[in-house]
Amino acid sequence: MSATLSCPHKPRVGLFVTCLVDVFRPTVGFAAVKLLEDAGCTVEVPAAQTCCGQPAYNSGDRADARDLARQVIAAFEDFDYVVVPSGSCGGTIKRHYPHLFDGDPAWQTRAERLSAKTFELVSFLTDVLGVERVIARYPDTVTYHDSCSGLRELGIKSQPRRLLATVADLDLREMAESEVCCGFGGTFCVKYPELSNRMVSEKAAHIQTSEAGTLLAGDLGCLLNMAGKLQREGAAIKVRHIAEVLAGMTDIPAIGEPD
């Protein structure tokens, strides 16, 4: 893999694994580590991380959200960069942490500093490190879902497609309405299950119409939602996090598939 580093030394990256990757799909974390190390970074994974606090923040529980944000800030502020294999959690740290501390200048300053060096994985590889290609092979047609936070809060749209275009034997086939929400929405999917189901049903229909063999996205929440729906409908479409494909770690079963 060729990588043009924007800083002269070997960047020290703190990987924020995310709670969903930690529990459901550790492979995504290891794929992130591999991609970052291949690009010349030193990767560390602070043990004092749990969740970015988004569930509390989006439920109106500002106090708990602040406590968790402080925990993340304290654990990660000494790294050169913080990288997150999720646009949603990345967006929370980058776009929302500073606002969380309105009226608390000391923590707000620390939140802003962390925000400035926090990036979603694919955005970090391309926009910061200047990675233009990956060494990986994936012989399938794939379609890519633009997860909402990554797309609208972090401007992630062309970056994943540019890297996917360099994966050998991979054929990208765009689905209709790839920018429309899959209906996951964190706690939304259990608070409003019928609405969520409608949204993910429409998404599943677009995915199937694309006739792709694999669905990719950059957020595990959306992926679990879409995979669960596709599998409930009996669709034979593999679902993976984009990092797995970019890192060439696709010999393990896809999301929701048996060993």
Next chain:
Amino acid sequence: MQVTSQTFKSNASVALRDAALQRALKNLKAGFPGKRAAAIAKLPEFDQLRDAGRDLKNHVLEHLDFYLERFEAKVIEQGGQVHWARDAAEARQIVLDICRSVAARRVTKGKSMISEEIGLNEFLEAHGIQPVETDLGEYIIQLRHEHPSHIIAPAIHLNRDQVADAFHAHHGPYGFTERNENPRALMNEARQVLRQQFLSADVGITGANFCIAETGTTVIVTNEGNGDLTQILPRVHIALASIEKMVPTLEDVSTLTRLLTRSATGQEITVYTTFSSGPRRVEDLDGPEQFHVVLLDNGRSGMLGGEFQDMLRCIRCSACMNHCPVYGAIGGHAYGWVYPGPMGSVLTPQLVGIDAAGQLPNASTFCGRCEEVCPMRIPLPKMMRHWREREFERHLSPAAVRFGLGAWAFFAKRPRLYRIVAGVGAWLLRRLGSRKGRIERLPLAGGWTAWRDLPAPQGRTFQQQWAARQGARS
């Protein structure tokens, strides 16, 4: 209008199963977003225009008292009258008093969401005055005794055959005895019926898209021409406007109109843009003898200076609901009050109270499409989150949600303990789904597994594996 936002969830459930509504919603999704996108593609400076629109409205809101008073002075200078209404009841009464002062029996109405907000039609009817909606969509739903399901396309929830039924049921007395399904014929029918109403109305009531402080002018942006007939033919014209509709100058209207029409229908400009400045002058060929503007507050002044002030920039284009996947799934009636979609989810709790409308700001995935398309750059998801915070502070969120959140936060704030619990959880879920790689039924997660499988974890958590790997390395 009765508020039914409390039962949003079951309203939505009914809407999802309403086949006719679902057919109509498909048309909406196929129409508005594409037209908007095409119109904006032709205007490269659209984003600069959005900035200008946002700044303009922010300026107005910072100096709202000044512009309101200036507007009032200018209206009076031109022979018109301004009436200040603190709330819906005052606004209704003002309109009724004006109608009574001219012994009005029939009023024609152009499209006005403020009229819906204050429940004007029911009130006038109860006092022996017949309100006749003249906007085609509004007219259709008035015949059906319904409320608008969309702020610019009030009958968007209906299909052609439902319109044909409504006309067939009501137009017999006007000589239309055959049921007609041809859109052009239906339109002609409505036109002929409404023409008689226009000519016999005593008062015409319209809304106002903008109120120009510089000139004391109200502006309506329409496509059917009914607004003009409503305000020009009767003796009295009443314009209903909420206080945030102020703009400083005529030039500012041009800025906002360019944003409004493109965001709404994808038009560069609507068929009619009508400016009303006072009653008919001696040299005028037509126009009303009296010109009244009712300025409604109804809770809006309470939004100034607070975390919901940005919402007062809204110019009611409907782009947020046209692009909202939740609105697109259930339509407007499920929201349970006048304003549906994302803008309604922010505004309704302010106007009817968070106790009644708490569901609305919760029923969003925060996908952000509404903010992305909002011409006035209103941070709608952020403000829905503010409502959730108010709800949480006041302990209005459901007990199960609070308990679940509290338990989760307890562990999430204790990383060592969390790692153990996460490890156990991953192991357990893995066991449950080991055969298929996924779980089809899970206690306490019925909201998820009723509709979709839950992919099983891979086994040990990332943290467990990472710790083992680090241990092996050192």
